[in-house]
Amino acid sequence: MLVVGELINASRKAVGEAIKAQDADYIKQVAKEEHEAGADFIDVNAGIFVGKEPEYLQWLVKTVQEAVDAPCCIDSPDPKAIEAALSVHKGIAMINSISLEKERYDALIPVVAGTDLKVVALCMSDEGMPETMDARLKIAEKLINGLVKNNVPLENIYVDPLVQPVSTNSTFAVEFINSVEAIMTRFKGVHTICGLSNVSYGLPVRKFMNHAFAIMAIGKGLDGLIINPLDKMMMASLVTAEALAGRDDYCVNYLKAFRNKQFDFLG
């Protein structure tokens, strides 16, 4: 399971203010907490700063990597911002994300072609947001083929099948989960990843629903998540779900988590 820590996002008030004030200490502290909690990648997002995004994203990458020895997930649709961030990035970054929307696709393919970058491929096209498994598969196939043709190896592609709120259509969660299974089966070696919070939009007790959704998706093969790694219950649930899904031989990771006191929050 690949965990991307989602907290350094400018749309979160404290982070947005820290970016604006160039408060490196705050950003470093969040990055450290996320890394220590088990995040493999630290997401950086400066999307709310129209015009200044390249400069701020670059600053975020520099600042985060001064604090932790971890790669960043560069969260932007803008090739200029991504290039600026990549120019100072150490190690192999993840790009979040390319999609099948023509303008975005054409702009990002040159950035990722022939590189070792890990690429999130979001199932969205100019025809809108896919609602069914079939619609998602069609987009995923085009994205995967396009990326592979441009020398992005399959194992560096993380397909995001696009989470939609179950409050607006009762089939939205199950269509997503089935898509994960179909993508993982049909394109052996590819990965799947997603954020969670969209699923529970418009409903109460969202955190609980996000948990259940993550566990169900992991059961069908999901192997990447963009989450708050400081959520202890979530982190413990991931390890547990992977063991139950048959992807943790001899329960090695589950036991490691136990010895690392990852279940101690249960009391």
Add this chain to the structure above:
Amino acid sequence: MSIQDVYDAVVEFDIDKVVTLVNAEVASGTDVSDLLSNGLIGAMDEVGQRYSEGEFFVPEMLMAAKAMKAGLEVLKPLLSQGASEKKGTIIIGTVKGDLHDIGKNLVSMMMEGAGFEVYDLGVDVDTEKFLTTAKEKNADIICMSALLTTTMPFMEVTVNAIREQGLSFKTMVGGAPVSEDFAKKIGADGWSTDGPGAVETARRLTAK
């Protein structure tokens, strides 16, 4: 049996009951516009209020809207015969380059529930389409939605176009990244964070 029963059935999301009761009210000669305003629209106002207060949730709003619409379908043929009081005409869509429609759909639905005539242009709507449709339908308000900071500027493009062309359409903007400051900055006439708020703003803007 009364208008209050229709109202209650909408608030209880009971589609079949709404249809049965509305039919019965019509048959017994209840004033149709009274039934619409105080039964169906009044009930949706309450649903919207309960949603804003955190008592109702999105699926319940959808169910209530469906029930309201079912009742409205019964009344429609009767309403167009008499000179029904139109609440106003609204053109709504997600702006160019943006495909997110969940928030927009909720607002669209609440506007219909409030008795507005709504033309929903879907997603990725450019200024020309907004204006052409608004002229064609003689609209009162153009409502624009965006979820992305990168597509928000298209709202300003439309607002400016209305001003430059000397048109009288009012504008409303909404969506996760949209703030009151932003709405004021681009010169939009109204903004809202949710569906019920949008209805309130639209009523204010169309009040004669």
